[in-house]
Amino acid sequence: MKKKLKRFAFYRSIRFYIMILLFVIGIVPSIVVESVIVQSYETRAVNQRTIMVKSQCEILADQLYNRGYLTDSSDEVINGEFDLLTRIYGGRIVVINNDGKVIKDTFNIDNGKYSLSQEVMDCLNGRESSRYDRDNKFIELTFRIQDPDKKSSSVNTKGVLLVSVSTSEISISKGILEERGMLILAIIILVILVLGYILSGILVKPLQKITQAIEGITDGYQDESISVNDYRETKLITDAFNRMLARVKTVDDSRDEFVSNVSHELKTPLTSMKVLADVLNQNPDAPIEEYQEFMKDISAEIDRENSIITDLLTLVRMDKKSADLNITNVNINDELEQIIKRLKPIADKAGVELILDSFRPITAEVDQTKISLAFTNIIENAIKYNKPEGGWVRISLNADRKYFYTTISDNGIGIPEESINNIFERFYRVDKSHSREIGGTGLGLAITKKVIVMHRGAIRVKSKLGEGTTFSIRIPLVHIV
Ligand code: ADP
Numbered sequence: 001m002k003k004k005l006k007r008f009a010f011y012r013s014i015r016f017y018i019m020i021l022l023f024v025i026g027i028v029p030s031i032v033v034e035s036v037i038v039q040s041y042e043t044r045a046v047n048q049r050t051i052m053v054k055s056q057c058e059i060l061a062d063q064l065y066n067r068g069y070l071t072d073s074s075d076e077v078i079n080g081e082f083d084l085l086t087r088i089y090g091g092r093i094v095v096i097n098n099d100g101k102v103i104k105d106t107f108n109i110d111n112g113k114y115s116l117s118q119e120v121m122d123c124l125n126g127r128e129s130s131r132y133d134r135d136n137k138f139i140e141l142t143f144r145i146q147d148p149d150k151k152s153s154s155v156n157t158k159g160v161l162l163v164s165v166s167t168s169e170i171s172i173s174k175g176i177l178e179e180r181g182m183l184i185l186a187i188i189i190l191v192i193l194v195l196g197y198i199l200s201g202i203l204v205k206p207l208q209k210i211t212q213a214i215e216g217i218t219d220g221y222q223d224e225s226i227s228v229n230d231y232r233e234t235k236l237i238t239d240a241f242n243r244m245l246a247r248v249k250t251v252d253d254s255r256d257e258f259v260s261n262v263s264h265e266l267k268t269p270l271t272s273m274k275v276l277a278d279v280l281n282q283n284p285d286a287p288i289e290e291y292q293e294f295m296k297d298i299s300a301e302i303d304r305e306n307s308i309i310t311d312l313l314t315l316v317r318m319d320k321k322s323a324d325l326n327i328t329n330v331n332i333n334d335e336l337e338q339i340i341k342r343l344k345p346i347a348d349k350a351g352v353e354l355i356l357d358s359f360r361p362i363t364a365e366v367d368q369t370k371i372s373l374a375f376t377n378i379i380e381n382a383i384k385y386n387k388p389e390g391g392w393v394r395i396s397l398n399a400d401r402k403y404f405y406t407t408i409s410d411n412g413i414g415i416p417e418e419s420i421n422n423i424f425e426r427f428y429r430v431d432k433s434h435s436r437e438i439g440g441t442g443l444g445l446a447i448t449k450k451v452i453v454m455h456r457g458a459i460r461v462k463s464k465l466g467e468g469t470t471f472s473i474r475i476p477l478v479h480i481v
Pocket of ligand 1: 377381383412413414415429441444445446469
């Protein structure tokens with residue numbers, strides 16, 4: 001239940017992030033576009049209004065001058081026009097003469113007063129102005145009254161037309177535009193949220209299915225594999241997962257097999273000892289010779305148990321990930337000579353001749369103890385599994401610039417073809433009883449292979465039943481980390 005809740009929360013958060021992402025991708029540009037459209041509408045509308053008012057002012061200013069309005073503001077025609085214009089534009093017109101005196105104010109507030117604001121002064125000096133006051137919703141502009149025939153000279157300015165025009169309907173239109181924009185935005189948000197919800201669901205579904213399938217088998221993966229082939233992604237993940245599962249299963253199987261082999265191998269000497277001891281116990285009057293013989297057998301079984309445990313420990317230590325190699329520069333010729341010297345008594349006893357062919361002096365970066373163990377195992381096998389008479393073991397050593405090569409050949413009993421691929425497996429023996437008889441544990445070649453692989457080397461075997469066996473080993477001269 002707890003696991004389910006956790007999974008649910010996980011997928012919910014994935015969906016949440018997908019929706020946030022879509023939201024940001026969809027909404028931010030929409031907001032920007034909306035505000036740009038509204039802004040450019042306002043700028044355009046204000047500019048148009050300003051141009052229109054300016055052209056009206058031009059006509060009006062000429063009329064004011066021609067009809068001498070600056071000296072007599074009672075002109076009915078002009079005042080009528082003022083009325084009309086202020087009504088159309090919802091604004092105010094103020095006429096100021098070049099002394100700064102207000103000749104006419106359509107609002108009748110400043111009539112007869114002096115108005116010498118900065119804009120008016122600038123206009124009297126020839127600089128007309130126009131200003132948009134967004135907050136108070138009006139455009140204010142100043143326009144020169146001058147002799148139409150002598151325009152463009154600032155000295156010629158006879159007065160100023162100060163005009164304020166309301167822009168409230170521009171603001172209303174802008175408001176409507178904004179409202180519609182907001183409505184469209186709201187619709188877009190809604191659509192994105194719905195789409196996001198559906199899309200995130202679609203995206204999360206394969207993951208959900210895979211998780212469910214994996215969880216369904218984690219408790220007992222023995223013979224199972226998952227199958228979620230609904231989507232391409234899930235198929236790829238399932239295939240990879242099933243491959244991993246198969247590997248885990250192989251490791252698991254081989255571990256089980258190894259454990260049962262170990263138990264069996266360790267039990268065998270114990271069983272023998274138990275039998276020997278029981279026989280003696282049941283027969284207290286047995287002659288001393290029988291006691292001595294049985295004790296010798298028990299001692300041999302103890303030695304056997306001991307060598308199995310030693311080999312097992314060696315293997316287990318090398319199996320560890322952290323197993324280190326103690327790399328030094330080792331003279332391989334010397335090393336092989338030492339091994340042969342050590343094995344000579346066993347070889348002599350078995351009537352096997354040992355021959356070493358060294359083609360050149362070789363020094364390599366290896367772990368001396370481990371390499372020595374590996375070669376000893378193979379040469380010892382070549383002696384052990386040899387002919388009862390006239391046997392030989394030939395060891396040759398050569399190198400190129402990258403590797404050194406050792407071959408160990410014998411003219412012994414050989415290995416049957418069907419067993420060749422198994423001899424490096426732990427506890428594998430072609431002939432169990434023969435191997436046991438000659439003190440084998442079935443772990444020697446497994447240890448040897450492990451050592452060679454740790455040195456990034458390779459080992460191959462060729463054999464013919466009844467004719468002999470050749471092991472070929474290749475190891476880099478310089479240690480590869
Ligand atoms: P063991 O301790 O039994 O010798 P190994 O792992 O060293 O175990 O070898 C595995 C098996 O491979 C041996 O039991 C033997 O049957 C076979 N074998 C190894 N070396 C040779 C060889 N030179 N000639 C014939 N058979 C061999």
